[in-house]
Amino acid sequence: MTDPRTRLAAAQSTLLHALLANGPLPTGFNPTRLQAQSQALRAKRRRVTAALRPDLPERLGERFRELFDAYATTHPRREGVGARTDANTFADWLVTQGHLPKPRRRWWPRPRR
Incomplete structure (x- = not known):
């Protein structure tokens, strides 16, 4: 039997991978809601990126x-x-x-001394 903290960490990692990188769905979760x-998380990240750049x-x-979503799923x-x-x-x-x-x-002229 494994340590409960280890199991929890593994379950959290699986959930994050599913949410952020199109990983396999963890058991016990509603696929539609996931x-x-x-x-929603990808859209938020996309909006922040658009605001910053x-x-x-x-x-x-x-x-x-389309390109941001392709990037985000392979680069969480x-x-x-x-x-x-x-x-x-x-x-x-890109x-x-x-x-x-x-x-x-960019080219800037050197200041004259």
Whole structure:
């Protein structure tokens, strides 16, 4: 028999994986409600990303939602990662996947001395 805390931690991990990364549904949960909660959490994360990086939905247009959802299901936010870092990581993912061009390096003139 395993420790109750270990069992609880494993059950919580399974639930989080199902909610945030389209993992298998844990036993004893209503699949319809779990799906609704998963969609709500993803929508909240999408709204926060759009607020922090308004350039992304502007540039992607109608594709923003679809691409964000694809990203979010394969890249659940990790503990300790802030929303701004998450939004920037999504932007980097868009570039590596070829959905956005690589940003050009900014050029600033050197101050004269």
